[in-house]
Amino acid sequence: MTPFTRDQMAHRAADDIPEGWCVNLGIGIPTLVANHVPSTREVVFQSENGVIGMGPAPAKGHEDLWNINAGKQLITLVKGASFVGHADSFAMIRGGHIDLCVLGGFEVAENGDLANWATGENDTAPAVGGAMDLAAGAKRLWVIMDHTTKDGRPKLLEKCVYPLTGLKCVTRVYTNLATIDVVDGRGFVVRDMAPGLTFDELQAKTAAKLHQAH
Amino acid sequence: MINKIVQTMAEALAGIKDGSTVLIGGFGSVGQPDALIEALIETGVKNLTIALNNAGSGHVGVAKLMEVGSVRKIICSFPRSSDPVVFETLYREGKLELEITPQGTLAERIRAAAAGIPAFFTATGAGTLLARGKESRVIDGRDYILETALKADVALVEAWQADRWGNLVYRGSGANFNPVMAAAATLTVAQVQHIVDLGDLHPHMVGTPGVYVNRVIQVDRGPEWTKEEA
Numbered sequence: 001m002t003p004f005t006r007d008q009m010a011h012r013a014a015d016d017i018p019e020g021w022c023v024n025l026g027i028g029i030p031t032l033v034a035n036h037v038p039s040t041r042e043v044v045f046q047s048e049n050g051v052i053g054m055g056p057a058p059a060k061g062h063e064d065l066w067n068i069n070a071g072k073q074l075i076t077l078v079k080g081a082s083f084v085g086h087a088d089s090f091a092m093i094r095g096g097h098i099d100l101c102v103l104g105g106f107e108v109a110e111n112g113d114l115a116n117w118a119t120g121e122n123d124t125a126p127a128v129g130g131a132m133d134l135a136a137g138a139k140r141l142w143v144i145m146d147h148t149t150k151d152g153r154p155k156l157l158e159k160c161v162y163p164l165t166g167l168k169c170v171t172r173v174y175t176n177l178a179t180i181d182v183v184d185g186r187g188f189v190v191r192d193m194a195p196g197l198t199f200d201e202l203q204a205k206t207a208a209k210l211h212q213a214h
Numbered sequence: 215m216i217n218k219i220v221q222t223m224a225e226a227l228a229g230i231k232d233g234s235t236v237l238i239g240g241f242g243s244v245g246q247p248d249a250l251i252e253a254l255i256e257t258g259v260k261n262l263t264i265a266l267n268n269a270g271s272g273h274v275g276v277a278k279l280m281e282v283g284s285v286r287k288i289i290c291s292f293p294r295s296s297d298p299v300v301f302e303t304l305y306r307e308g309k310l311e312l313e314i315t316p317q318g319t320l321a322e323r324i325r326a327a328a329a330g331i332p333a334f335f336t337a338t339g340a341g342t343l344l345a346r347g348k349e350s351r352v353i354d355g356r357d358y359i360l361e362t363a364l365k366a367d368v369a370l371v372e373a374w375q376a377d378r379w380g381n382l383v384y385r386g387s388g389a390n391f392n393p394v395m396a397a398a399a400t401l402t403v404a405q406v407q408h409i410v411d412l413g414d415l416h417p418h419m420v421g422t423p424g425v426y427v428n429r430v431i432q433v434d435r436g437p438e439w440t441k442e443e444a
Contacts, residue, residue: 048317049241049390065244065438066386072242072295083387085421086241087325087394090318094338118343125269125305125312127294132344133318136337167341167357 001196003176009144011036013102013174017043021099024048024134027071029144030102044080046098048130050089053081070130093130094137101138103131105145105173107160110187110208112170114143115162128165135166147175147205154207156180156188178202180210189213218380219409219430223253226403226431230259233286234367237324237395238266238276242295245388247372247405249433251275254284254370261286265324265364267317267391269293269301280304289364291317314344315361321394323364328397328426333362369399373422376406377413380427381420389421396422403429407440 004012006029014036017023022044025031034056037043045054047069054069055076062076069075084092092098107115114135118126135141148154156173172191173180179191189211193202203210220226227250230236236254240246255278262285269290270277277300279285288310293301304310315323316338326334335358339345349360371392374385382404384392396402404422409432434440 047387049244049387051387064386066388068242068244068387070241083384083389085384085389085393086317086321086391090321094318094322094336125293125302126314126343127292128314128316128344129292130317132316132342133338136340137318163343164341 001194001201003194005176007032007036009174009176012179013142013144017100019043022046022052022097024093024098024101024138026101026103026131026134028104030104031071033102033144046089046092047075048089048093048134050084050086051075051077051081052084052092053078055081090130090133093133096137096139098134098138100140100142101134102142102144103134105143105155105170106162107155107157108143108145108170108173108182109157109160110182112168112182112184113160114141114165114170115160116143116165118163120163126163131165135169140171141166141169142172142174143170144174147177154205156206156208158208177205186211216424217378218424218427219376219378219432221431223249223256223431226250226429227253227257229401230254230257230368232259233261234259235263235265235365237366237369237391237399238264239369239371239390239392239395241267241387241390244386245372245384245390245392246275247370248275248435250370250403250405250431251279255279255282259284263287263289265289265320265366267291267320268295269298271295271297273300277301280310285310287311287313289313289315289320291315291320316344319361320364321391323361324391324394324398327363327365328394331363333360335359336361364398366395366399367401369395369402371396371402371404371422373404373406375408375410375415376404376427376430377410377415377424378430379412380404380424380430381415382406382422382424382427383415383419384421393422397426401429402427403431405431405433407435408432
């Protein structure tokens with residue numbers, strides 16, 4: 001069995017984004033998703049610092065310091081792009097105008113609860129950024145994360161242990177082992193798995209009941 | 215004749231008192247009023263409550279403002295930006311009070327203050343640790359929490375262009391928190407790259423009408439910030 005790489009996870013999520021959606025991508029693997037949407041498919045990428053219509057990173061020599069994304073990386077704009085301030089950008093997010101948000105995660109529960117902002121284990125201050133706004137406001141929330149922690153503990157659980165970012169907000173999870181829908185009233189439903197992985201092996205790495213799609 | 219343009223930092227920041235609440239615009243270094251922050255440090259003002267997205271990095275700007283002991287409390291969404299060494303030290307030593315607020319709630323609390331709205335219900339943060347101590351209500355079957363307006367004595371903002379009426383034009387992603395903060399303070403001071411003649415700013419391009427702005431000072435942030443758009 002070969003787990004999916006970071007780029008493969010991003011690619012799989014990108015394949016599921018239809019033309020016309022307005023999409024906000026979180027920091028980390030979610031940022032890679034934009035690289036895997038072909039330019040022939042028009043998807044509008046929003047960044048919460050007020051950029052609507054974000055393009056790829058600029059080529060050397062073409063950087064504009066004024067144009068950054070929420071991860072503070074330099075960006076380009078696509079044709080049709082626009083800028084707004086933070087109040088309008090978050091009204092867009094909180095008012096349900098973002099079709100999809102893709103975030104990283106520490107834990108996802110079978111009821112769709114997401115924990116991705118604080119581990120509650122250290123004494124350094126927590127930092128939430130825009131994660132709670134996106135979790136509460138986006139029409140759909142997909143999470144891209146490894147299926148287990150580095151030391152092998154499941155990150156898909158019956159109930160989150162870490163402090164919550166949002167309640168019942170996650171609708172799909174792309175892990176390095178599988179793509180799993182979070183279905184209201186049913187829980188984790190497996191869409192597909194990494195080649196060579198069996199359902200029982202996946203279940204063994206998951207701390208909540210998995211359901212077959214069919 | 216209305217003329218909000220001032221020539222010196224002393225004029226720009228005159229009258230800022232100990233214990234003030236200060237909104238500081240910018241997201242990362244974009245749209246950040248660096249020169250006003252440096253000048254605020256020079257005033258030696260104390261006991262400030264500051265509200266902005268991050269908690270500074272390294273030992274410059276907002277980090278330096280905290281390091282010299284001017285700040286009692288910081289309201290922000292993301293204190294762990296790059297190299298937040300000053301913030302983490304002061305916070306660990308109990309010398310700095312922290313109020314974490316989600317980024318959109320921060321923007322909306324400031325917008326509410328600007329619009330004369332004392333408080334509002336939002337779904338952001340409902341059911342989480344950040345809902346602790348806040349009034350909650352179920353509206354149409356969904357949980358919401360009450361967040362209060364964040365009014366300020368002072369807003370320090372940065373813009374690309376201004377005229378003598380204090381109209382501001384932003385550039386690129388440089389608007390961010392600036393327009394909403396400019397509208398929410400008793401005293402709003404803008405640091406701008408360029409000052410143009412009255413009438414030279416197209417009305418459609420004005421991001422902050424001058425009615426919100428009290429003082430404008432021209433500061434050149436350096437060639438990498440002033441080159442024309444590609």
